[in-house]
Amino acid sequence: MSMLSKRLAAKLGNDLVLADGEGMDRYLRDWHRDTVGAAVAVIRPRSVTDVANAVLASRDLGLAIVPQGGNTGLVHGALPQSPSDHVVLSLERLNRIRTIAPDDFSMTVEAGCILSAAKECAAENGMFFPLALGAQGSCQIGGNVSTNAGGINVLRYGMTRDLVLGLEVVLPNGEIWNGLSTLRKDNRGVDLKQLFIGSEGTLGIITAASLKLTPLPTQRETALLAVASLDDAVALYRLARRECCDLMSAFEFMPPEAFPLAQAAMPDLVMPLSGQYQAYVLMELGGSGLVDMADLMQRFLELGMEKGLILDGVIAASQSQARTLWSFREGMVEGQVKRGRHLRTDVSVSLSNLAAFVAEAEAELASALPGCLAISYGHVGDGNVHLNVLPSAGTPDGERDAIIKRAKTIINEVLFRYQGSISAEHGIGREKMDDFRTGLQPTQVQLLAALKAAIDPDWRMNPGVLF
Amino acid sequence: MSMLSKRLAAKLGNDLVLADGEGMDRYLRDWHRDTVGAAVAVIRPRSVTDVANAVLASRDLGLAIVPQGGNTGLVHGALPQSPSDHVVLSLERLNRIRTIAPDDFSMTVEAGCILSAAKECAAENGMFFPLALGAQGSCQIGGNVSTNAGGINVLRYGMTRDLVLGLEVVLPNGEIWNGLSTLRKDNRGVDLKQLFIGSEGTLGIITAASLKLTPLPTQRETALLAVASLDDAVALYRLARRECCDLMSAFEFMPPEAFPLAQAAMPDLVMPLSGQYQAYVLMELGGSGLVDMADLMQRFLELGMEKGLILDGVIAASQSQARTLWSFREGMVEGQVKRGRHLRTDVSVSLSNLAAFVAEAEAELASALPGCLAISYGHVGDGNVHLNVLPSAGTPDGERDAIIKRAKTIINEVLFRYQGSISAEHGIGREKMDDFRTGLQPTQVQLLAALKAAIDPDWRMNPGVLF
Missing domain, CATH: 3.30.43.10 (Uridine Diphospho-n-acetylenolpyruvylglucosamine Reductase, domain 2)
Known part of the structure; x- marks a missing residue:
């Protein structure tokens, strides 16, 4: 010691x-x-x-x-x-669920509570906490709130910010601010909790959060759809947003490379669609109550085929089949990890720029780094793409670093032309500080500096991050 | 001059x-x-x-x-x-719609744009801006954002805060911060726009806003329902939230007094339900696309009757009938204005306290101010009650002031016991400053003072409000 x-x-x-x-x-x-x-x-x-x-x-x-x-x-x-x-x-030891009130559609949990534990507790009470992401078995609510975590259900339920009713925060001066509340509507001026959501622990330490719950979905319909292009995937999303109204909870796109990557990580996976297509969509409808979701999915698919947007598709006939469809999405991520160190990005552009951005960035990558595999997938509804670049198998470590750096520069240049964000959901942390600084306006720098000086004047909280 | x-x-x-x-x-x-x-x-x-x-x-x-x-x-x-x-x-002359992009589900409008003009422009493009409130023909987007306006659709679409993608703000030092953006997802650290939403012009002047749009609802079902009590109205809301999932856009409760009040303002209104009931609910389902909303409403009403929660009800058979049902809600507000100066409140409690709070506050008002009419109505899903107190017809002006003050004290005391908010949606302004100050914690005062000093050190912006 x-x-x-x-x-x-x-x-x-x-x-x-x-x-x-x-x-x-x-x-x-x-x-x-x-x-x-x-x-x-x-x-x-x-x-x-x-x-x-x-x-x-x-x-x-x-x-x-x-x-x-x-x-x-x-x-x-x-x-x-x-x-x-x-x-x-x-915060791992502060992991209690303090209260759950299904009748108020809310729960209050401590920061160290694992996301999946909060979700399970909600489910046992007939309720649903909609935040859903790959790390949910390990990540904690406090981290979710301070990074404003995203995930696959954002298009319907919003980011973590949209799911928070109140916070308890230990301030940099050691005082405790009790801003916990399960009121659905409280409009007393400046909303202080917003300062701490997404500020990555730089302004205080979140110790507990009051969260919004919705009724537990009793129906869930999952489909894997083949489309002709990312452009068509975007058109299909717009159609789904209108035709399925507010009942669509996920709409993920994947490139054809997703399947061999997933199978490399999970060799038992069997490709659910025959034929080769340029792009795939994993779509989920769900909810509780009187609307027949199976019928809705069926009719939506018929409409999508009629309009020539859906080329082929499969609807999961059971929860286990639905999990298999999702395992392609998850296996694809694991498959990338198996390929060794690579560039992971988390960018967003407006929906109408999504296909053009991906095409342009992939073309520039292909020409500058011909040996690499560029793979784009993500959340269509949010304009959020994970455009990752994987060096070829035998690339030595030093060379990987250079490739990763080069690929990032290429992507950021295209992104800049499309006025996109370098961080759609992952935050800035220490890793993206340089790129974050580059994109700041002078007035933004002023505002951020004034905020930091106001709340953490001695820079004791998470130095090196955001400020 | x-x-x-x-x-x-x-x-x-x-x-x-x-x-x-x-x-x-x-x-x-x-x-x-x-x-x-x-x-x-x-x-x-x-x-x-x-x-x-x-x-x-x-x-x-x-x-x-x-x-x-x-x-x-x-x-x-x-x-x-x-x-x-x-x-x-x-801001009235800054009233342009700068861009509307239905393909991106967004629009960017200047602060002085009238809310109904923004909504109409969205509708002409097949889109919907969900903010809906009585003043929408006069209020402006900048005011809506700086007061974080609520209204009748909050239970489904959230407050104005939830509808804003980006802001342009003139800061107290005269610099312009361009935070406009139509990205759906952008998680680059502290979300500066949150500082200006709901802070009532005390930290800067909002000059334009980028707004989220959803597809224009093509179906809308409106029903007026009679229930046995406010308790039952709350139970019915919970049922509706589950059975109609995310397709319910309004659920307002009204007391029996609403009808004579509305008829006093609009003598042509004919009561759509015979019989006398303790409470009424105005409910709306709506959306675009494949779900049959008329069928959903019908089946929900049958379920509500089966469960003994709905005693009687009428579904509007046309848009014009739907407007008539809503005119009771609006006429009730006008009817109160006709009764002369009175206390208007805008409080919220958690859903499970709603009925008890109203019962307790009304009982205390009846005992302390027997000549007055207390009338409670509002947004069940948000736990938001407008509990208004109307002095009897001939009350002279001076006496009215005393009654209003007394009634407010009584209501606030009950509200305090239920940990409610003195402002669910109207904000604080100058009128609620005393009550706002009373409810502040010392850490909250510190944080607010630090924020104000950081951004408007000379207190030039809207003095007397919030700080």
Whole structure:
């Protein structure tokens, strides 16, 4: 134990402070296991008061705090960078569900509660918490809120921001702001919780959140559809948005390469459609109550075929078949990981630019980096593309770095022409800081600096991120 | 013209500055024509640059700015208070629709654009802007955004905050922040636009907004339902939320007194239901596309009757019948105005407290103010009640003031016990400042003060409101 970590343990108690190298390991590695950070210690509070004390103790010792949830972020926002003055503050022990009130369509959970645990508790009460993402078995609500997490259901239910009714936050001065509330509508001026949603732990530490719930869907219809092009996928989305109204919960597009990639990760997967097509859509309708979703899906598919937008398709006949269809989407991500280090992006453009952006970026990549595989997939309704670039199998590590850097520059240049965002849902963290800074207007810099100075004047909260 | 207004006109040009008493009148009276404010002048910019110049000119002359939209607010947030150092900055001339992109489900409009004009433009393009409120023929988008307006469709589409994709704002230092964007998903850190939404013009002047659109509903089903109690209305809402899933766009409750009040204002209205009931619900389903809404409404009503929650009901057979049903809701508001000055509230509690809160508050009002009529109506799904108290017909003005004050105290005390909000949708403005201050926590006061100091350090923006 270093001197600093000993002093921290003396202030907070040994139970709350972890300073042993091996035990700290899992708090210092990122989700992809690519990158390792460094910190003086990991503080693991058991209560909101513990968090407040940890903030004060860290301040006294001149330590900066890196708040951490499930450590599943993709942009190194929770990865400490200094063995001499960063401490990780893990919220994992604050994991209670404080209240669930199905009659009020709300629940209040602590920051360390695992997303899937919150979803299960809601389901046991006949309710649904709509946030859905790959990491839901590990990520925590506090992390979801502070990164404003997205996922596959955004087109219907919005980002995490849209699902939050209230927050409890420990401020950089150690005071606790109790902004928890299950009121659906409360319009008393400036909405302070918005400051902490998506600000990646730079303005305070979220310790609990009140969340909106909706009735648990009792019907869910999933279809895999083949279309002629990404352009047609966009046209089909517009049709679905109109014809299925507010009952569509997912509309993902995938390129043909998705299937061999998924099969490389999950060899048992059998391609559900014969024939080769330029693009695929995974679509989900769902909800509770009186509308017959199976009938709606069937009629929508007929309409899409009539209009020549759907070339082939399969509707899952059971929940297990639906899971298989989704496993292509998930397997494709795993398949990419198996291909070794590669560029992952998370960009967005307006819907009408989506197909053109992807075509242009892929063409430029193909010409500049002919040996690489560029693969674009994502959430059509949100204009959100994960355009990833995979170096060919045998590429040595050093060369991979150069390729990744080059590919990112190419994509960002095309993105800039389309006035897109470098981060549709993953946030900025430490990884995207350079690109984030480049895109800022002077007035935005002024506003951000004024905010940081107002709320965290000593820059104690997650330094290196956002500001 | 005063010396100050002359100097203002010299800086900005006569065309932009109105300092004549008579012409200023409509900018100085509140929506209910109860209250008159006072200002040095009214500035009416024609462009964003004009707004920026007006901010700088006002600063040079030591004037504070009261931004004003359609002047339809209910809490005096846009009402200037000083003939010596307040200027009204009216956005009415910035009223263009800059772009509408149905293919992107978005539009960008200037702050002075009338809400109904924005809605009509969307409709002409097959799209729908869901914000819907009584004042929509006069209120302006800038005012809607800066007050985070609510209305009858909140249960489905959210408050104005949930409908905004981006903003353009003139900051208190005269700089222009261009945060317009039609990206559906953009997660680059702190979401600055949230600072200006709902902050009632105290942190900057919104000059344009990018808005989310949804497909134009092609079906709309409206029903008036009789229920045994407000408790049953809440139970029926929960059932409707589950059975009609995300296709319900309004669920308003009204007391039996609504009908005579509406008929007093609109004598031609014929009561659509025979029999007397304790509570009524006005419910609307709607949407575009393949779901048969008429069938859904029919089946839902059958289910509600089977469960004993609906005692009687009528479904509008045409759009004109639907308008008649809604005119009870609107006529009830006009009927109250006819009764002379009275207390209007806009409170919210959690859904499971709604019926108990109303019962308790009405009982205490009946016992303390036996001559008054208390009338509660509002948006069930949002837990939002307008509990208004009407003094009896002949009550003289002075006595009315005392009754209104007393009634407000009684309601706020009950509300406090139920942890409700004194402003569900109308905002704080100048009228609710005292009650707002009373409810603040010390940490909240600190955060608000820090924000104000960071963004409007000289307190030039809408003084007397929120801070």
